[in-house]
Amino acid sequence: MKNFMEISNSIKYLGVNDHTIDLFEGQYQVPNGMTYNSYLILDEKIAVLDTVDVRFTEEWLQNLKSALGSRQPDYLIVQHMEPDHSAGITVFAETYPDAAIIASAPAFTMMKQFLGTDFSHRRMIIKEGDALCLGKHSLSFLSAPMVHWPEVIVTYDSYEKILFSADAFGKFGALDVEEDWADEARRYYIGIVGKYGMQVQNLLKKAATVNIQTICPLHGPVLNENLEYYLHLYDIWSSYAVETGGVLIAYTSIYGHTKEAVLLLADKLREMGCPAVTVADLAREDMAKCVGDAFRYGKLVLATPTYNGGIFPFMREFLQQLTERNFQNRTVAFIENGSWALTAAKTMKSVLEPCKNLTFAENEVHIKSALNEESLAQLDALAIELCKDYSSKA
Numbered sequence: 001m002k003n004f005m006e007i008s009n010s011i012k013y014l015g016v017n018d019h020t021i022d023l024f025e026g027q028y029q030v031p032n033g034m035t036y037n038s039y040l041i042l043d044e045k046i047a048v049l050d051t052v053d054v055r056f057t058e059e060w061l062q063n064l065k066s067a068l069g070s071r072q073p074d075y076l077i078v079q080h081m082e083p084d085h086s087a088g089i090t091v092f093a094e095t096y097p098d099a100a101i102i103a104s105a106p107a108f109t110m111m112k113q114f115l116g117t118d119f120s121h122r123r124m125i126i127k128e129g130d131a132l133c134l135g136k137h138s139l140s141f142l143s144a145p146m147v148h149w150p151e152v153i154v155t156y157d158s159y160e161k162i163l164f165s166a167d168a169f170g171k172f173g174a175l176d177v178e179e180d181w182a183d184e185a186r187r188y189y190i191g192i193v194g195k196y197g198m199q200v201q202n203l204l205k206k207a208a209t210v211n212i213q214t215i216c217p218l219h220g221p222v223l224n225e226n227l228e229y230y231l232h233l234y235d236i237w238s239s240y241a242v243e244t245g246g247v248l249i250a251y252t253s254i255y256g257h258t259k260e261a262v263l264l265l266a267d268k269l270r271e272m273g274c275p276a277v278t279v280a281d282l283a284r285e286d287m288a289k290c291v292g293d294a295f296r297y298g299k300l301v302l303a304t305p306t307y308n309g310g311i312f313p314f315m316r317e318f319l320q321q322l323t324e325r326n327f328q329n330r331t332v333a334f335i336e337n338g339s340w341a342l343t344a345a346k347t348m349k350s351v352l353e354p355c356k357n358l359t360f361a362e363n364e365v366h367i368k369s370a371l372n373e374e375s376l377a378q379l380d381a382l383a384i385e386l387c388k389d390y391s392s393k394a
């Protein structure tokens with residue numbers, strides 16, 4: 001049975017689908033599973049790029065053996081040492097004792113830490129600009145530190161014009177499930193790499209110097225059409241630019257009064273022509289999606305009650321996740337609710353203090369327990385302010 005996919009006559013996909021995982025990286029919900037990708041280049045010399053998660057190394061090894069036929073690999077190129085890609089190194093090294101292990105110097109340091117050996121008798125240490133000729137395929141290596149760990153290299157094959165991009169351009173979701181690329185790629189990117197926009201920009205600049213016709217990431221599908229679309233989204237995400245005009249209203253509510261204000265504001269924004277309005281209950285919705293949406297839209301409304309002298313726990317977690325990921329370049333508005341300590345807006349602003357280039361809306365909504373005439377008027381004023389860029393009615 002053939003248990004690998006053809007990317008071209010000489011490049012094979014060896015990856016696996018994971019539908020057994022509950023939380024990717026111990027925290028991200030992946031209802032449609034996950035892929036761990038690995039690739040094989042067959043030429044005069046043979047190279048394998050990366051391995052897979054520990055629970056799938058046997059399946060991956062069978063894929064590799066099937067694709068190799070009677071041949072033996074010459075190299076294992078380790079682009080990234082995170083265990084979802086590196087768990088098969090040991091079994092590869094045991095199965096193919098004559099193959100060299102190729103990686104960056106920091107990757108070999110991590111190999112010793114994770115696997116107990118850095119393969120000093122059979123390793124090749126590579127760095128930015130180094131090349132490896134396999135025959136027709138000539139590979140060049142680009143360092144991509146913090147995309148998403150410091151040891152990462154990506155690999156460009158000038159013969160088939162393929163960028164093996166490590167974690168970059170990956171997404172959540174297994175390959176046997178059809179779903180929109182951008183939504184799960186955004187949730188993956190913002191969650192996992194969002195903090196490192198500058199480093200991703202550096203990688204995009206390097207990638208722009210070569211002719212790329214196919215991107216082979218370590219998660220998600222191989223990309224070989226309309227590459228401008230994917231590159232453009234990565235440029236937006238990594239430069240913290242606005243992807244979609246519109247508003248995310250992120251809220252927490254204890255007895256429904258704050259929620260009532262949020263839903264009213266959402267209706268007003270839609271009536272006034274706001275191009276997109278997304279409402280997220282931070283206690284009930286996937287936090288990674290909420291964080292991704294905060295980076296997607298140009299404006300963010302935060303609504304929460306005071307709680308234990310601070311803000312409701314899910315809002316605190318949300319804001320912490322934004323600040324950790326260098327949230328910036330956005331308009332932020334505040335709705336606070338407090339029955340005896342109306343201080344949530346002040347607390348939220350202080351948590352956002354480290355963020356660069358945030359514009360706080362002039363109009364705030366201050367709810368004392370429940371909406372009244374005064375706070376309803378504040379909601380109207382906030383809706384008008386948020387919509388002034390979008391609507392002739394506002």
Ligand code: FEO
Nearest residue numbers: 082084148167218
């Ligand atoms: Fe898919 Fe950073 O590992």
